[in-house]
Amino acid sequence: MKVLTAGLVAIAVIASAASVYFVFNAYLQGNVDRQLERTADAIADTVNFGGVTPVLGLTAGADTAVIQAVGLVTTDGALVTATPGLPPFSTSGEAIKSLAHKASGSTIATLDSYRVLVTPSVAGQTLIVAQSLGPTNSVLKRLAVVLAALGAAGIALAYAAGDAVARTGLRPIARLTAATQRVAATDDLTPIPVTGDDELASLTVSFNRMLGTLSESRARQRRLITDAGQDLLAPLTALRTNIELLMSIDTASGTVSEAETALLRDEITHQMMELTAMVGELVDRARVDESASGRIESHL
Template sequence: MSLRARVTWLAASCVGGAVALVSLGAYLTVSDNLYDEVDVSLARKATNTVRSPLLAETPSGDTFPAAFLTLTDVQFAVIDDRGAILFGDADHQPPIGPAERAVAAGERADYLRTDRRTDRRVFTVPYRGNALVLAQSLQPTKEQLADLSLVLFLIGGAGVLVAAAAGTAVARTGLRPVQRLTWATERVAYVGDLRPIQVEGDDELARLSHSFNQMLAAVAYARDRQRQLVADAGHELRTPLTSLRTNLELLLAAEAPDAPRLSEEDRAEIHADLRAQLGELTQLIGDLVDLAREDAPNLDPERVDMVEVVEQALARARRRAGDVHFEVDLQPWYLMGEPVALERAVLNLLDNAVKFSPSGGTVRVDLRPAGDGYAFLQVADAGPGINDADLPYVFDRFYRSDEARTLPGSGLGLAIVKSAAERHGGAVYAGRSADGGALLAIRLPGRPDVSSS
């Protein structure tokens, strides 16, 4: 059963149950009142009759008391203790049984009962040593109750139908956003269409639709980034692969029969080119793997001492820095994150600074709190710096300025830095250092004491 059908049935069932309870209560209340009214009417008539002043003026005997003339709408009879009728209509006499005879004999006081055989209500009171028996048919009362039950049934049925119709309308209107979500998920699953869905209102379903649109936007952004990464990687791989193929074909052609031989100098140059191109490919593939790892979700964060992370990265950078020196000023800073990813990001900053530093240059590394729960890690070099036109793009994937194209690298190192910083809730910045070189910085959240969480 669909959700819409369940909502319809739920509304109809709730209204039906409520109508049934109200109808039952109304029916029982009216029924009790009607039967009580019959009893009260019989008791009042019997009491008024036996206490009527006309009876005192009527002598005992065979004379028909004038007070009985008021009992025209009920059946009545005066009986003795044997049940014999002294006064009354023999053709329309009330039911007479042991209880009525007992009242006539003085063994019982007033007595009220229902005669099931004739479906009449019978009331008996003592009367001058005998008993006055009154009886009234219950058929009119039952007909009224039957009419009432029919009216309640019709009104209740109409209420259930109206509730079902209202439930259907509410379900159709209320579940329209869910239906749009269903169509959107099916469209994404079968077609890959990530267009946002229409949102109406500001209720919970509207917020769900907003969240779904945000998810679609995130998926679309991730897909675009993936496509861009594949396109950029293919573009970057094309050049070294072409060079490798050209050099390999040249070597193979030189080894063919009757082909001119390459000189040792040319062969050595080709071998050097092959090694350089293989190294470039290895670095590019490694950077792509690292970047893909950086884009993966952070599943197991731990407390990270940034001073320790920077010192480990400095130890690795010094081994390949040559005559470039490092000036280091580190203040304590702790955060929750992945130490391996942060160390790789710091190492990429240091390697980038070393690559552009002049011989004998100095790279300044500074880590200090900046307030508001953030700290800045700054790496400054004394190289040629970054052109103003290149500053907004230095952290983009595969972006390399004109000056950097002649140097080794894949254009992914700073993109890995940006990815690691953003995964830890931080950001990256680029500018000019005091020495005229490049100033690259990472802003990271955390605290200056070990209780960071």
């Protein structure tokens, strides 16, 4: 149960972290794109550099820098930049010219680690504005580390919570199992304490009711044995007395007539039949109680 809980939480955490990461990435990239568009709008009327250096933005933060590089693709396909050695023009010049030739309108694309905006300018020239994605990627890396740490902590907490819930939820079942083993080993039919009012509490009540029924069945068996002993004692005593008397009769002496001897034999036969009937009845009753007890014990 705890593994299942931790697995479900892990899936939820990973999905949430991925959503946060991609949403934040889209937000940061949108900010970069808007900065590029503002820069392009500010110098859109520039026809060529003509010895005049257009805007080159360098905004320094606490530990990062946002660098924008500006260039033009002239009508003859030449790439002119304000700072020729500045990436991405020094590393992706051909890719930028290819992008400028293919673009029919304003286009934003990612080249290497730069976000590049290509937009038509006046006199058939194409304006290029590029901004480094280094600061954005740095922020995203830190965000990924934070999300990973929070996700790991959440999964560990979910595992611990699942373990606690599993132990708490399975404790009544453990008590039922222990009670079943106790009944099988010691014949102790003491009821189990009932706590709460949930399904496990109802199961415990049913188990206690079963134990009570089994206890009553065993009590009936004990009473049956006691009653059988008392019921059989009298006819067995009489039968023994008559048999001993019959064995001691000396018919040759004439003290006991043949009629009296025959009567004594009839009494012995009657007592034996009565005793047989009583034993049969007791056996039937014992079988009924044994069958009921067996059905109860089979459910334990």
